[in-house]
Amino acid sequence: MDNFEYLNGRLCAEEVPVTRIAEEYGTPTYIYSRDALERAYLDYAQALEGRDALVCYAVKANSNIGVLNVLARLGAGFDIVSVGELERVIKAGGDPAKVVFSGVAKREGEMRRALEAGIHCFNIESEAELDRLNKVAAELDKVAAISLRVNPDVDAGTHPYISTGLKDNKFGVAIEDAARIYAYANSLSHLDVQGVDCHIGSQLTEIAPFLDALDRLLVLIDTLASEGITIKHLDLGGGLGVCYTDEVPPTPQEYIAAVIERLGDRPLKLIFEPGRSIAANAGIMITKVEFLKCTEHKNFAIIDGAMNDLIRPALYSAYMEIIPVEVREGESRSFDLVGPVCESGDFLGKDRQLNLEAGDLLAVCSAGAYGFGMSSNYNTRNRAAEVMVDDNQIHLIRKRETVVDQLRGESVLPG
């Protein structure tokens, strides 16, 4: 994590000591680096320079409008999965004309809003969804640009909960049915067939599954061309992995170069929907050790960050690197880092070698993606604050939630 480094034994976010952020904003808090976000986005944009292409950041990975705004300023497009994400993009200054709308069940109202905003394309996942969009577009007297999400039936080799391109998964249409469904889409008066898309899974650490999927899509694109349906863009979704521990995923440059080589001279516009590979290593979550609870059997460090703040370890058994904010000399011991939530699955790390005392600050690394966005109010815990660091400046981009915020909208029965 280039933008989170130690200076004289103290962890810094860009030029700001993390302890200062903890003092000002408390814990747990998510901290993002503007520079890291920008560089991760530019890795994609620069690898695609000179081509007709769009990098649509997957908003679900980290949807804070401060994050979206940093990317929008660089000209990013966005991949959304709800009208709420569309409103975030618009509020953050993103261009709706660079938005693709994914998801298996877009509601009529969501389609309407997206059509009115003038999004780039709807990524459609079923025949029923084609009918729904055609009807909504007809009511608005508009024509909706569409792409079909094709499920290429390739094994992404990732955790089963985040694998999406197999026949067993709920996503997209089966590749064997795709030509027939394209012909149907082409017959609908308020749809304009523009593209093909797929997304085979997340946290992929090899190029091969992407290329397997690509090869299958290229066969489909050539088949469609022979049937008079011209595909103008190819959207390969997101999915490129990051290093959480010792993984060595391909870089965006390597991945994109391999894709471009496979395309040959087909004049296809390329779209990517990276989420994790843009946001994960641009963020950490800081948390404080409340108590140490050491027994003959085990050492627990009870921290103020919990599964509601960062659910990846509990949900996917994901390994997140956890490091001290201030390095202390002395012997390390093995600790399970557990939160205050009433669940045995409430841990952020197990069996970590650390030298800890109550009151210490810890940083959970690579927490910029699927961190805050997946957090909840379980146990009526307030969701964390979020800050963005820009050189030596700290910007609060989301206030810590309060109980008043949480109870707003709830009521008791009358009488």
Ligand SMILES: Cc1ncc(COP(=O)(O)O)c(C=O)c1O
């Ligand atoms: C359709 C779609 N596009 C893009 C993404 C972003 O994926 P990642 O964060 O792995 O790049 C996802 C999430 O997995 C997705 O479902």
Ligand SMILES: N[C@@H](CCCC[NH3+])C(=O)O
């Ligand atoms: N939320 C997941 C990845 C799923 C991505 C959305 N399709 C994670 O934390 O790794």
